[in-house]
Amino acid sequence: MSTEEQIRALIRPEVLELSAYKTVDPGDCIKLDAMENPYSWPKPMTEAWLDRLRMASINRYPDPAAVDLKAALYKYQAIPGGKELLLGNGSDEIIQIILTAIAGDGAVVMAPEPTFVMYRQIAITLGLKFEGVPLDPVDFSLDGQAMAAAIERHRPAVIFLAYPNNPTGNLFDRGTIKEIVKLAPGLVVIDEAYAPFTESSFLDQLDLYENLLIMRTVSKLGLAGLRLGYLVGARLWIEQFEKVRLPYNINVLSQFSAEFALANHSVFEAQAKQIRRDRETLFRQLVAIDCIDPLPSEANFILFRLKHPLIGSDELFCKLKDAGVLIKNMNGSSPHLSGCLRVTVGDQEENSLFMTRLTEMLV
Ligand SMILES: *Cc1c(COP(=O)(O)O)cnc(C)c1O
Numbered sequence: 001m002s003t004e005e006q007i008r009a010l011i012r013p014e015v016l017e018l019s020a021y022k023t024v025d026p027g028d029c030i031k032l033d034a035m036e037n038p039y040s041w042p043k044p045m046t047e048a049w050l051d052r053l054r055m056a057s058i059n060r061y062p063d064p065a066a067v068d069l070k071a072a073l074y075k076y077q078a079i080p081g082g083k084e085l086l087l088g089n090g091s092d093e094i095i096q097i098i099l100t101a102i103a104g105d106g107a108v109v110m111a112p113e114p115t116f117v118m119y120r121q122i123a124i125t126l127g128l129k130f131e132g133v134p135l136d137p138v139d140f141s142l143d144g145q146a147m148a149a150a151i152e153r154h155r156p157a158v159i160f161l162a163y164p165n166n167p168t169g170n171l172f173d174r175g176t177i178k179e180i181v182k183l184a185p186g187l188v189v190i191d192e193a194y195a196p197f198t199e200s201s202f203l204d205q206l207d208l209y210e211n212l213l214i215m216r217t218v219s220k221l222g223l224a225g226l227r228l229g230y231l232v233g234a235r236l237w238i239e240q241f242e243k244v245r246l247p248y249n250i251n252v253l254s255q256f257s258a259e260f261a262l263a264n265h266s267v268f269e270a271q272a273k274q275i276r277r278d279r280e281t282l283f284r285q286l287v288a289i290d291c292i293d294p295l296p297s298e299a300n301f302i303l304f305r306l307k308h309p310l311i312g313s314d315e316l317f318c319k320l321k322d323a324g325v326l327i328k329n330m331n332g333s334s335p336h337l338s339g340c341l342r343v344t345v346g347d348q349e350e351n352s353l354f355m356t357r358l359t360e361m362l363v
Contacts, residue, residue: 014124021121029326030350035166035194035301037222038347039271045264052260056252064247069255072262073230077216083206084238089249091193091217091229095122095160098189098213098231101244102128102157110156112142114167114334116191119160131156137336140165140295142172147180157186163202164194167330167342169297171200181209187237189213194299196221196272197279203232210234220300222268223261226254275300279345285355291362301344303330303337308362313339316361323357 001009008016024033041049070085079085088094099109099122109123113132123130133150136143142161151159159180164171181188188211190202195216203214213233218226228250231238250258261268279297286294286304294304306313317329330340343354 012127014127018121018124021117024321024326026326029321029324030346030353031326032344032346032350032354033326033328033342034224035220035299035344036224037220037268037271037275037300038350039222039274041267045267049257049260052256053253056256058252060252062248062250062252062255066250066255069250069259069262072259076262076265078203079232080203080206083232084235086231086233086238086241086245087250088229088231088245090219090227091191091215091231092118092122093227093249094215094229094231095119095189096126097241097244098158098187099123099126099128101241102126104157107157108154109158109160110150110154111160111162112147112165112172114140114330114336115160116162116166116193117333128157129154135165135168135336140168140170140336142176142180144173144176144179147176148183151180151183151185155185159184159186159188160191161188162191162193163200164198164298166193166299167301167328167333167337167340168303169194169295169299169301171198171298174200177202178205178209181212184211187211187213189215189231191215193217193220196268197276197300198298200298206232206234213237218258218261222271223258226257226261228254228258272300275345278348278351282343282345282351282355289359289362301342303340303342305339306341307339311362313341316358317341319361320354320357323361325354325357327354 066087073079073085088097095118106129108129108131109119110131111119112135120130131150131154133146161172161177192201192214195201206212213231215231217229283294283302286292291308292304292306294302306316313329313331320327328342330337330342
């Protein structure tokens, strides 16, 4: 048997059909493609962090329960008392843990689309079905009626709602979300990856709905390199997911670093505040351009549609990249996103370089 034949015989068909998650090599570009925090740490903070890391016993396994890190999360992330935490190697792993625990051959995972692609990707790799329910094509709001009908029809085991949503940046209507949580026959996971950039959260609703879980990450706050996400919910659910989690998924360096960063939360809060201010500036500048239609955002990025008579979004993306600015081309990723691009809010210098290049290209 040739290797190709063996692959076809051994690998599940749904995996054969997938393509691996890809990112564009940024080269020397300024990186405004991945919702990363542009700021580094004050020097004394970096020194103190390195001192802390020197104390790490790298020859020992990490604490599988991450007791100290969890205590820091409770303390600094306002986790409601009585709720349990599950830690993941990024929230990507939490999605994988939840879906790995889900029973049944035809089990359905649901999310409104366009949204974060990993819900679909992970569901498919685990052999689950995925049902995407279109958002409103104009303002990307949650279509409550379409969601209700899809819930009735597919009886999803898990529904993911990104709040704010990626790649659109908007917050779905709270009332509509609550209706969905009540209608859902299974779990609803509200993904608050962009919590640092909005006042809105469902953490205070956890006590009201037993099937509700809140997922968060430290990635967008400024620690994307650490890989740490967490799930907040009722003990009875978290207990089940704990059985699926690999015992040492959060390594020693990540545990120490995250604890350290959380103890210095004010640095990150100030950075997030700056990013929120700069997001409003960037939004105003984008609105002022005739052929650009940006969507108001509660996250650290802005989705915009290009409506230029001569230049398309693919061409604009390539030209910006050639001019040293890497953003994300969303065109082609969903029918809803034709002509759309997504720019991460960087520091002021990066934002203004982006605006300068963009304006030059559109005249
Ligand atoms: C970026 C992002 C994540 C990924 O978070 P990690 O913790 O870095 O894995 C999860 N959900 C949404 C909606 C995101 O945009």
